[in-house]
Amino acid sequence: MTIRNWFAAASMALALAACGDNAIEGGIDNARLVNAAQDPANWISYGRDYAEQRFSPLDQINAENVGELGLAWFADMDTSRGQEATPLVMDGRLYTTTAWSKVKAYDAKTGAVLWEYDPEVPGETGVKACCDVVNRGLAAWGDRLFLGTLDGRLIALDRETGEEIWSEVTVDQSKAYTITGAPRVIDGKVLIGNGGAEYGVRGYVSAYDAEDGDMLWRFYTVPGAPDEADEESEAMAAARETWNGEFWELGGGGTVWDAMAYDPDLDLLYIGVGNGSPWNQSYRSPGGGDNLYLSSIVALRPETGDYVWHYQTTPGETWDFTATQHIMLADMEIDGRTRQVLMQAPKNGFFYVIDRATGELISANNYVPMNWATGVDMETGRPIEVPAARYGETGIPFVSTPGAGGAHNWHPMAFHPGEGLVYIPAIEAGFPYVPEADWEPDTARGFNVGVDMAAGALPADEAIREASVAGTKGALIAWDPVTQTERWRVQYPGPWNGGVLATGGGLVFQGTAGGQFKAFAAGDGSELWSFPAQTGVVAPAVTYTVDGEQYVAVMAGWGGIWALAPGGILNETSGPVPNISRLLVFKLGASGELPPAPPLQRRPIDPPPFRGSEEQLASGNYAYGRYCGQCHGDAAIGSTVLPDLRRSAVLDNGDTWMQIVHDGALGFNGMAGFSDSLSADEVEAIRQYVIFRANQDKELGGLGLQGS
Known part of the structure; x- marks a missing residue:
């Protein structure tokens, strides 16, 4: 079936489904999930259906009436952190997750709150x-919803009441595992991965029985x-041959923290595998090797977790080039025949079209400018690397484009069958890999990369920062996967723009x-409508009908790694972006309004004088980069989401600073103590570094890009 024939069939299915608006009698079963694409009234799975097309x-x-779109209702969240969830909609009810793994249920028409659930994730x-x-969201099966929590639990909730039915710990909670991704369900098996590769863990994906929470299988990546080794499958034994050194001591990485898709006809589950731990391969696997199954798409049997095939996008990865980005499935005509394909635009900057039955590479091309590779060898499927890019081998820093943030991060793409286009929320940004x-x-x-x-953070020099801002961009790219070319783009002044939804309209x-x-x-990408959300919107939208x-x-709410780390510098071209976490719901003819945006109130940069030593400054710079920067911003330039330490009221109080950073006095709200990693002298050195940086920026008038 060609793309356009598929689109015609989908339109026919829409017409047939219209008579059963929101009619879900009983629970979600295998038939409903397999046929979710023919149920346009509801949104019952993370990517709408197993193909994850978000169409x-x-x-x-x-396109003719979208200008009449207005705010039907909104709901304020109780968590002022990044909001990345995809809501589910069933029976006229909308279910969403929020930061800190909370769940909320609303009447999808009126916005009335039906129930709320808080798993009480420890702040630490x-x-x-x-x-x-x-x-990023929920999964549904039967009359239950399934949630992965930040502290590694998988929880089943009653969809009607929000009451907890069962809860299973899926990780070793003594290690730095987390869950941020949405589960998936296949025939009563709840699938969940985890994150934590930057901190030294071993990745895997697991399947649990939806009825009682018993673990059914686990596939290590x-x-x-x-x-x-004696208990390993053939697939894992083969992977072991591609590693060197005592890699297991460092975890290895390969966490399955986001992307999954499923083909019910082929009965194949596809997972995206993350980066190595540490990033620098010269430490992780001395002497090189492909390090399977890092940065790979892996096909598994969902019944058993058995390996079927893999395709590795970045062999021997050393740049945090994960393959956990959105995976989507489609049937399309290529070279005169219909192919069952899998598509992905991972961090490394290449767009891949792969035969989803066999794992054969069909085509690949870069969708953003890059300098770490010159292309993909179509015979081997391997990127053609630039030798200087392997900074761990050369010992020489390399500024790579794309960088560790990726050419495309977690934000979902969308595929429009009628247009034959994939819409990619792309990032154009480099990163300096300085071997340590x-x-x-x-x-x-520690951040074990x-x-x-610290050397990779943007420097304090204002002119260099401004040049970095100018060279860091974002775009919505309409990509033709058949010709592997860009059809059109919308250019943005900065990265970290939201996930995408495509519609038959x-x-x-x-x-x-x-x-x-x-x-x-x-x-053609022409802008037809815009709504001022008062905050950065990084989550993808959904659409549904009621009556x-x-x-x-x-979901709206500025956050995520870009907002916390480089975002304090790089997203300030039009002023700081605040977090105002809300769910926004629109319909034609609605005239709702948001309350006036509150003023962004920030303490002035007014630090005590710097009285530290050169040794303290060097030590504090390094420790800040490794332990603090991912939350409190590169070069101590904080975002609006978490405290900007240059503005901290306790900078001039060494005892209070020690109680917070070393002892964990504010652990209840997420600021755990670092006594296991940092000595009291190192914590004081960090304080002196932040004081030094704050004085630098005070002399610049508060920092030209952000104001005081």
Whole structure:
């Protein structure tokens, strides 16, 4: 079936389904999940259906009338952190997760709160999360919802009441594992992965029985210690041959923290595997090797977890080039025949079209400018690397484009079958990989990447910062997967723009880092509508109908790694982006309004004089980069989401600073103590470094990009 024939069939299915608006009698079963694409009234799975295309054939809201779209209702969240969830909609009810793994249920038409659930994740868990305390959503099966929590639990909730039915710990909670991704369900098996590769863990994906929470199988993505070799499958034994050194001591990485898709006809589950631990391969696997199954798409049998095939996007990865980005499935005509394909635009900057039955590479091309590789060898499927890119081998720093943030991060793409286009929320940004001499791991609290994060932070020099801002961009790219070419793009002044929704109304919806929620024409990218959301919108939208009316819903709330780390510098072209966490719901003809945006109140930069030594400054710079920067900003330039330490009221009080940073006095709200990793002298050195940086920026008038 060609793309356009598929689109015609989907439109017919829409017409047939219209008579059963929101009619879900009983629970969600295998038939409903397999046929979710033919149920446009509801949104019952993370990517809407198993193919994860994020395309809805609904067309009541369309290119001709989208200008009449207005705010139907909104709901304020009680967590002022990044909001990344995809809501589910069933029976006229909307279910969403929020930061800190909370769950809320609403009447999808009116916004009335039906119930709320708080798993009470310990605040100390926040320091285990590399990239904010976010959660991306739920899964549904029977009359239950399933939630992965930041502290590694998988929880089943009653969909009607929100009451907890069962809870299972899926990770070793003594290690820095987290869960931020949405579960998936296949035939009563709840699938969940985890994160934590930056801190030194071993990745895997697990299946649990939806009825009672019993674990059914587990697939590890990298080998374990040598004493486990006798019990390994053939697939894991083969992977072990691609590693060197005592890699198991450092965890190995390969966490399955986001992407999954499922083909019910082939009965194949596809998972995306993350980066190595540490990033720097010269420490992780001395002497090289492909390090399977890092940065790979792996096909498994969902019944058993057995390996079927894999495709590795970045062999021997050493740049944090994960393959955990959105995986989507489609049937399309290529070279005169219909192919069952899998598509992915991972961090490394190449767009891949792969035969999803066999894992054969069909085509690949870069969708953003890059300098770490010159292309993909179509015979081997391997990237053609630039030798200088392997900084761990050369010992020489390398500024790579794309960088560790990726050319595309977790934000979901969308596929419009009628246009034959994939819409990619792309990032154009580099990263300086500075190999760290004599690096030592720290699995207690440390950022275990084998790269000098302090040296890689943007410098204090204002002119260099401004040049970095100018060279860091974002875009919504409409990509033709058949010709592997760009059809059109919407350019943004900065990265970290939202996930994407495509609809049968000829529309593409996307939120922006600058605080807008927009609708574009699917065919040419012309902007048709925009709504001021008052905060950065990074989550993807969904659409559904209730009583014959179409709605569009999106979670709004600035956050995630870019907002916390480089975002204090790089997203300030039009002023600081605040976090105002809300659920926004729109329909035609609605006239709702948000309350006036509160003023962004920030303490002035007014530090005590710097009285530290050069030795303290050097020590504090290094320790800040490794332990603090991922939450409190590069070069101590904080975001609006977490405290900007240059503005801290306790900078001039060494005892209070010690109680917070070393002893964990504020652990209840996410600021755990670092006594397991940092001595009192090192904590004081960090304070002196922040004082030094604050004085630098005070002399610049508070920092030209952000103001005081």
